Amino acid sequence: MKNIVNGINVDEFKQFAEKVTQNPDKAKARFNVDTRWAGQTRSVSTMNSYDLFGDNIKRTFHVAADEPSEILGSNTAPNPQELLIAALNACLTVAYVAVAASKGITVNSLKIETSGELDLRGFLGLDENVNPGYDSVQYTVYIDADASSEVLDEIHQAVIKTSPNYANFSRSIKMESNLVVNS
Structure with missing residues (x-):
């Protein structure tokens, strides 16, 4: 039976913490973001991967940003x-x-x-x-x-x-x- 509290598997959480404790030289996470201008005050940031315990883990997300029209933007995103x-x-x-x-x-x-x-x-x-x-x-x-x-x-x-x-x-x-x- 899984020990789930607040949607979090507590046993896996403890195992993750133990892995960090046992591998202090690899207990690093590196996050990378590539942001490109998309015209006017708009930009789009892309997250393609992150590094954890020396491994590169692929995943892709996009986050748009813009300014409100009062600050010269087009108000299309936060x-x-x-x-x-x-x-x-x-x-x-x-x-x-x-x-x-x-x-x-x-x-x-x-x-x-x-x-x-x-x-x-x-x-x-x-x-x-x-x-x-x-x-x-x-x-x-x-x-x-x-x-x-x-x-x-x-x-x-x-x-x-x-x-x-x-x-x-x-x-x-x-x-x-x-x-x-x-x-």
Whole structure:
């Protein structure tokens, strides 16, 4: 009989964690995205594969981005900021559900509301003293689960410690860029 909690096979989750523990030199996942301009402010990102434990795993997804018409776009898809926040929320969601499942706790409902405010003077290069990115992001987690408030707070603290996108938002990431000019 499978031990399924919140749609997650807890036994497989533990086996995956054990594999990571036993193979620390291969305990890496590399994700790759190819983004191409699609005219005006629109772009399409393609994910063709990722690397896990030294293996390349093929799969294909496409994600469109655009700006609202008020920001010179054609309003055909979420803008990059909405996708960034959606990626944060999706990562947090996985973490809440997986940590709860590992503790045998059923999540009945989970919603995360996140917002951040950008100063467009930085984005437009109008004031070099203005950060083009977020100075802060606010989020609220609404959870209904079969656990006490104390246990849910333990889960919340575990998510903050282990969510990759929480870490990406809350810490600096070294950016390494290259420019290739075709002539």
